Amino acid sequence: xxxxxxxxxxxxxxxxxxxxxxxxxxxxxxxxxxxxxxxxxxxxxxxxxxxxxxxxxxxxxxxxxxxxxxxxxxxxxxxxxxxxxxxxxxxxxxxxxxxxxxxxxxxxxxxxxxxxxxxxxxxxxxxxxxxxxxxxxxxxxxxxxxxxxxxxxxxxxxxxxxxxxxxxxxxxxxxxxxxxxxxxxxxxxxxxxxxxxxxxxxxxxxxxxxxxxxxxxxxxxxxxxxxxxxxxxxxxxxxxxxxxxxxxxxxxxxxxxxxxxxxxxxxxxxxxxxxxxxxxxxxxxxxxxxxxxxxxxxxxxxxxxxxxxxxxxxxxxxxxxxxxxxxxxxxxxxxxxxxxxxxxxxxxxxxxxxxxxxxxxxxxxxxxxxxxxxxxxxxxxxxxxxxxxxxxxxxxxxxxxxxxxxxxxxxxxxxxxxxxxxxxxxxxxxxxxxxxxxxxxxxxxxxx
Amino acid sequence: xxxxxxxxxxxxxxxxxxxxxxxxxxxxxxxxxxxxxxxxxxxxxxxxxxxxxxxxxxxxxxxxxxxxxxxxxxxxxxxxxxxxxxxxxxxxxxxxxxxxxxxxxxxxxxxxxxxxxxxxxxxxxxxxxxxxxxxxxxxxxxxxxxxxxxxxxxxxxxxxxxxxxxxxxxxxxxxxxxxxxxxxxxxxxxxxxxxxxxxxxxxxxxxxxxxxxxxxxxxxxxxxxxxxxxxxxxxxxxxxxxxxxxxxxxxxxxxxxxxxxxxxxxxxxxxxxxxxxxxxxxxxxxxxxxxxxxxxxxxxxxxxxxxxxxxx
Numbered sequence: 079x080x081x082x083x084x085x086x087x088x089x090x091x092x093x094x095x096x097x098x099x100x101x102x103x104x105x106x107x108x109x110x111x112x113x114x115x116x117x118x119x120x121x122x123x124x125x126x127x128x129x130x131x132x133x134x135x136x137x138x139x140x141x142x143x144x145x146x147x148x149x150x151x152x153x154x155x156x157x158x159x160x161x162x163x164x165x166x167x168x169x170x171x172x173x174x175x176x177x178x179x180x181x182x183x184x185x186x187x188x189x190x191x192x193x194x195x196x197x198x199x200x201x202x203x204x205x206x207x208x209x210x211x212x213x214x215x216x217x218x219x220x221x222x223x224x225x226x227x228x229x230x231x232x233x234x235x236x237x238x239x240x241x242x243x244x245x246x247x248x249x250x251x252x253x254x255x256x257x258x259x260x261x262x263x264x265x266x267x268x269x270x271x272x273x274x275x276x277x278x279x280x281x282x283x284x285x286x287x288x289x290x291x292x293x294x295x296x297x298x299x300x301x302x303x304x305x306x307x308x309x310x311x312x313x314x315x316x317x318x319x320x321x322x323x324x325x326x327x328x329x330x331x332x333x334x335x336x337x338x339x340x341x342x343x344x345x346x347x348x349x350x351x352x353x354x355x356x357x358x359x360x361x362x363x364x365x366x367x368x369x370x371x372x373x374x375x376x377x378x379x380x381x382x383x384x385x386x387x388x389x390x391x392x393x394x395x396x397x398x399x400x401x402x403x404x405x406x407x408x409x410x411x412x413x414x415x416x417x418x419x420x421x422x423x424x425x426x427x428x429x430x431x432x433x434x435x436x437x438x439x440x441x442x443x444x445x446x447x448x449x450x451x452x453x454x455x456x457x458x459x460x461x462x463x464x465x466x467x468x469x470x471x472x473x474x475x476x477x478x479x480x481x482x483x484x485x486x487x488x489x490x491x492x493x494x495x496x497x498x499x500x501x502x503x504x505x506x507x508x509x510x511x512x513x514x515x516x517x518x519x520x521x522x523x524x525x526x
Numbered sequence: 527x528x529x530x531x532x533x534x535x536x537x538x539x540x541x542x543x544x545x546x547x548x549x550x551x552x553x554x555x556x557x558x559x560x561x562x563x564x565x566x567x568x569x570x571x572x573x574x575x576x577x578x579x580x581x582x583x584x585x586x587x588x589x590x591x592x593x594x595x596x597x598x599x600x601x602x603x604x605x606x607x608x609x610x611x612x613x614x615x616x617x618x619x620x621x622x623x624x625x626x627x628x629x630x631x632x633x634x635x636x637x638x639x640x641x642x643x644x645x646x647x648x649x650x651x652x653x654x655x656x657x658x659x660x661x662x663x664x665x666x667x668x669x670x671x672x673x674x675x676x677x678x679x680x681x682x683x684x685x686x687x688x689x690x691x692x693x694x695x696x697x698x699x700x701x702x703x704x705x706x707x708x709x710x711x712x713x714x715x716x717x718x719x720x721x722x723x724x725x726x727x728x729x730x731x732x733x734x735x736x737x738x739x740x741x742x743x744x745x746x747x748x749x750x751x752x753x754x755x756x757x758x759x760x761x762x763x764x765x766x767x768x769x770x771x772x773x774x775x776x777x778x779x780x781x782x783x784x785x786x787x788x789x790x791x792x793x794x795x796x797x798x799x800x801x802x803x804x805x806x807x808x809x810x811x812x813x814x815x816x817x818x819x820x821x822x823x824x825x826x827x828x829x830x831x832x833x834x835x836x837x838x
Contacts, residue, residue, distance in 0.1 A: 102721055109725030114744050116602070116729070121744065151598035154682060158599055158608045158689055 100318055103357035104139040105148075112152040116159070127152055129345075133352045136460055137322040138421075138514030193442075195426050196297060197414030198525065205293040208429025209414030210283070211442045211489075217272040217283065218485055219295055220428040220440040222410040225264050226289045237266040241288050244272050246280040246297075254285065257491045258483040260435070267410065267431045269440070269483075269491045309520035311418040318514050319359025323350065325464050327372055331391060332478050334376055335398045335497045346373075390466055393474035397498040406499035407432045411526045413507070419445075421462070421513035427522065430500075437499035438480060439467075441492040446482075464512040467496055469504035529705045529780035530554040531801035532787065534825070534834065536694040541612055542579040549580065549691065551698050556587050583691075586684045587699065592706035594719070597726045597779075599685055600696050603733040604786070604831030610690040618683045623676065693832020701784030708777035716750060716776065723750045723776055730779060734788035735770050739814045746770045756797040761814045782808070786833035790823050793838065806836075 111130055114122040131149050134140040156162070191214035198207040208220040225237060237256075244252030252272040259268020276283055276297060285293040314321065326344055346369060353359035367385025374380045375387065375395065387395075397403065409432060416426045423445040430439050446461055465477025475496040482492045503526045510519050535552035547560035558564050558580045568585070571577030590596055601608045688699055707716060707723070716723060727750060732743035741761065751757035751773035759772040774796070781798040782788055785806075788795060793810035796818055800807035804825035809818045823836045 105721035106724050109721055110728055110747065113602075113725055113729035113732070117733075117743060118606075151595060154685070155599045158610055158686070159606070160609065 100139040100358055104134045104137075105144065107352075107356040108134060108140065108145065108148050112148055115152060116155050124152060124156060129348065130352045130356075133322070133349050134356055134358070136325075136462075137318045137353060137358050138462055139318045139356065139358050193416065193424070193426060195414055195416045196295070198412035198429070199296050200525070205285075206410040206412070207293060207295050208410065208412045208431075208440055209426070210295045210297070211426050211428065212275050213489055215273070215275050216486065216489075217275050217295075218442050218489065218491070219270045219272065219283075219293075220268070220442070220491070221270055221285075221293055222265055222267040222431060223270075223285070223292055225266070225287070225292070227264065237261055238287075242292065243286045244270075244283065245286055246276055246283050248277075248280060250276070250280070252276075252283070255486060257485060258481060258493075260431075262433070267440075269442075269485065271485055273486075309415075309418060309518060311420065311516055311518045314512060314515050314517055316365075316512075317359055317363070319350075319353035319356075320363055320365045321464065321512060321514060322353065322460075323359070323365045323369060324512075325460050327369055327391065328464060328476055328478075329460070330372060330376060330378075331394050331476055332497060334395060390474040390476075394476050394497060397473075403498065404501035406434065406437055407501055407503050408434075409503060409526050411503070411524045413522050413524055415520065415522045417509075417511070417518055417520055420511060420518050421516050423463075423513070425511070427509065430496075430524070432500050437475070437496040439477065439494040439496065441494065442485070443482070443490045443492045444488050446490065446492075462514055464510075465494060466510045468508040468510075469500060469502070470506045471502070471504070473498075475500070527801055528554060529701060529708075529777065529784070529801070530698070532781070532785040532798065532803050532806045532825075532834075533698065533701070534803050536698060538692050538695060540580060540583060540691065541616075547580050549583065549695075551695060554702070556584055558584055583687065586687055590684060590688060590699070591702050593685075593703060594707070594722060594726065595681070595685060596688065596699055596703045599689060600700050601693065601832070602730050603737075603788075604693075604833040606733070607831060608689055608693070608696055610686045612690055615683065615687050615690055618679075618686065622680060622683065694829070695832075697784045697786075697832055701780040704776055704779035704784070708775065708780060713752060716752070720750060724748060727774055727776065727779065730783050730788070731772060731774065734783070734794065735772075737789045738792065738794040738811075739770075741768060741770045742766075746772070748772045748774055751775045756809055756818065759794075759796070759811070786830075787823065787836055790836045791838045793821065795823075803834075 108127065108130055111122060112127050114120055115124045115127050128149055131140070131145040135142050135145045194210075194212040196210040196212070198209055205224050206222045208222075211218045223237070239254070239256050242254055244254045246252070252274070255271035255273065257269035257271065259266050270285065270293075272283055281296070281298050283295045283297060284291050316324070323346070326346055326349060329344060350359065350366065350369075354361050359365075364385055367383050368387060370380045370382045371384035371387045372391060374384055410429065411432075412429045413427045414429065416424075423443060426442045428440045428442060430437060432438070461479050467475040467477055469475065475498060477494045478497055480493040480495045482490050485491050504524055507522045507524055508519065509522060511517065530553060535550060537548050537550045539546040540549050542560065547558070550557045550559055561567055561578060561580055564581055564584060567578060567581050571581060599608070689696055691699075704726075706712075724747070727748040728746060731748045732741075732746035735741045735746050736743050739761070745768055747770075749772075752775070757772060757774040757778075759770070761768065761770045763769050778797070781801065782795050785798070785801075787798065787806070787808060790808070790810065793812050795808045795810045797809040798806060799809055799820055804827070805822060806825075807820060807822050810821050810823075811818050821838055823838055826835045826837055828835055
């Protein structure tokens with residue numbers, strides 16, 4: 079039997095990080111820490127190893143598989159020494175408990191079928207399509223469906239999905255699936271899945287209710303396979319440790335908006351220490367001073383010299399510090415933009431929906447790291463990406479992963495909350511997404 | 527000259543059938559005195575006959591002879607006691623789906639087992655039969671994920687089984703694994719597994735360095751040494767900032783550490799020049815500021831935690 083080994087660096091940009099030496103240093107650090115935890119009367123508790131594994135996976139410098147393998151090896155070694163240390167499940171290990179070992183949620187296969195991204199046409203009265211994304215065997219349409227009053231009582235718990243059918247101009251019937259969505263008084267916003275994928279000859283798809291056509295998606299539009307012409311992808315300029323701490327800072331910001339229950343401490347000191355020891359963060363990095371300044375501003379205990387807070391962080395703090403905040407704009411807008419592959423993830427921004435509960439971007443994704451099916455209580459998810467959005471008035475909005483649901487294949491449907499919500503119907507959005515090794519900036523037209 | 531030349535034979539008793547049988551390790555090989563024609567019993571087992579536990583154990587030993595997980599679970603020093611009870615193994619085996627262990631062993635049997643069993647009977651032309659159509663319990667489980675989970679469970683049970691052989695065998699298996707990885711033909715693989723091998727080396731050498739010079743084991747880092755010579759060793763700092771950095775060939779674990787030679791009468795052994803039992807010649811460092819010198823060591827004939835003890 080040859081020794082088994084999981085791949086080295088994290089799910090996102092594994093090759094790049096392993097090649098840059100981050101992966102090897104991180105693995106060596108974790109293995110030496112596990113060795114220290116095994117020694118009798120060790121200063122290192124096995125929980126410390128588990129937390130360090132969590133942090134290194136979050137930073138993208140160690141794959142989930144390899145981290146699991148190292149921790150499992152340590153657990154077995156403790157067991158055969160009669161040491162059954164009480165342990166607390168770490169955040170990532172706990173939340174992934176229902177996934178088989180090493181499974182990557184919505185993993186990209188070896189042979190990737192190109193997605194066709196069809197932008198929605200001009201808005202018409204009634205239901206609103208954000209975009210239609212055709213994959214290998216299905217079409218996914220994030221939409222807002224308006225049900226006529228006689229379709230059922232608006233206060234009912236679920237929309238009358240069972241009465242809906244899918245068809246096209248050739249009379250073909252489609253099975254319809256409905257992802258997680260929001261249902262407010264006769265309007266439902268979420269993804270509709272058409273099965274199978276429509277043939278190339280189909281001119282339009284429609285959702286039919288007993289009271290008539292609810293939505294029509296035009297398939298004759300020119301497909302936009304690639305990102306907007308004004309999308310630029312480039313290598314990450316910060317270290318993986320700086321990336322992770324920036325995302326932790328964003329989690330603190332999300333906490334400040336009071337939309338999410340975030341542990342106010344977030345264990346930032348331990349995170350920084352692990353990243354430094356594992357070679358993923360320089361002790362001289364300016365991110366330390368930025369975090370200190372942010373914590374001071376948010377009234378959290380902070381040590382060390384404070385630096386300048388980035389303007390976009392300040393924009394979020396300022397927006398939520400106002401006594402009266404503008405109400406979120408109401409409506410559904412189409413975007414329909416496929417972004418260049420980012421750290422192994424495919425992302426299509428279908429559109430956005432905004433209303434009383436906030437503004438949410440709707441995406442079709444594949445190749446993301448493991449994510450839970452439901453947002454648990456606690457800090458926002460860290461899916462390995464930092465999301466920032468700028469509206470046409472220059473206002474910054476932090477993107478926070480709200481929920482993700484499967485679409486039946488390798489694709490997932492992702493909803494990202496914008497903090498603060500949009501307060502006006504912006505005509506464009508500039509999206510900045512930073513992964514572990516790459517970042518992309520895209521200018522996207524928004525059609526309400 | 528082999529890595530195991532400084533190791534005497536070892537024996538232990540294992541449950542087999544309704545009784546216990548002796549398993550013997552000698553000269554790098556596992557032998558089954560109670561099963562003089564192990565190969566024939568292997569073939570019968572592959573054809574559906576009953577496979578004695580001793581035979582299965584020999585297969586398991588061979589199957590893990592280059593499995594680095596052995597080093598993760600196994601002992602780091604004579605004082606590091608690793609203990610597994612045979613009753614625990616029986617319980618874990620009983621929880622595995624019926625036939626899984628046998629099938630998995632059969633699938634890999636012919637390729638890996640024969641070099642590690644000393645043959646008493648005919649040796650030529652014995653090939654294990656493959657299960658017809660692979661239609662056993664593994665394939666019936668369907669989902670690849672479930673199959674993988676079961677495979678890992680089986681691997682863990684096998685590992686525990688090998689550890690249940692006791693300390694003497696644990697060190698000899700660790701030596702077998704590291705010797706398998708130390709050859710010049712595996713330099714590229716070693717380069718890919720450098721962090722893992724650093725952990726394996728550091729975990730063991732750090733305890734030897736503590737016994738030798740009182741260095742805090744947490745302050746020791748060892749990296750695999752490739753190329754000529756025994757490697758390097760450097761101690762820096764004082765007090766709490768005292769650090770030891772070393773580069774040692776992976777073969778140090780097989781030739782020195784597994785033979786109980788890591789520290790002999792206050793000397794840190796960095797290489798074996800002439801292996802042997804009960805006499806061997808080693809390269810040893812008397813003190814942190816000293817250079818390695820060639821010295822002769824003699825086995826005392828007594829064991830400490832499964833490791834042979836030596837004296838200058």
